Amino acid sequence: MKKWLFMEQLIAFATDNALLSAAWAAIVILLIFTTIKIQLSPIKKISTQELTFLMNKEDGLVVDIRAEKEFKAGHIIDSKHLSSEKTNSNDFTNLENYKDKPIIVVCAAGLTSAKVANSLYKAGFTQTSILKGGMNSWLSGGLPVSK
Structure with missing residues (x-):
């Protein structure tokens, strides 16, 4: 009732x-x-632990899309910087050697990397992922950075 x-x-x-x-x-x-x-979505959000696994076991590449100044202040070891000019024009020629390898796009907080990851996927980079929480999650986990 x-x-x-x-x-x-x-x-x-x-x-x-x-x-x-x-x-x-x-x-x-x-x-x-x-x-x-x-x-x-073919683009997956991965944790810092999954990123470390992809880099160590599957020769994954971290693509950092933050500003040059932020990248130079500290970035994930062995990551490549991709400038905003190249991302805006979809110029991924310097990443062509990594087309068949996992690519993890990293921004500051994990919010702006989706657009670049989608562009990479459309350009033929089929194993593209995003780091959940971006560089902030990497730093808060106490993981190593390179300057």
Whole structure:
């Protein structure tokens, strides 16, 4: 009986607050869509531990897309810097030798690397990943950096 009362109240609330209910439904749909899109994406977000494994066991390459100044201040050992000019123009010629190897794109916080990773994937770099949390997660893990 309480279940029916709750359902009646829910329906009454939804009809009395149509705009709020529509906004709520839209948010739920977007969350579901985003979750499915992430799961089906060929670009995976990996942890610092997975990055270390890819570098050591599968000759993975870390591509750092942060500003030159940030890169010089400290970067993951053996990573390559890719300038914003090259990423904006999709100029990946200096990475051609790594087309069949894992590539992990790293930015400062893991937010801006998705665009570059997608561009790399479209350019034929099929094993492209993103470091979850970016360089911040690497540093907070106390992992080594090179200057």
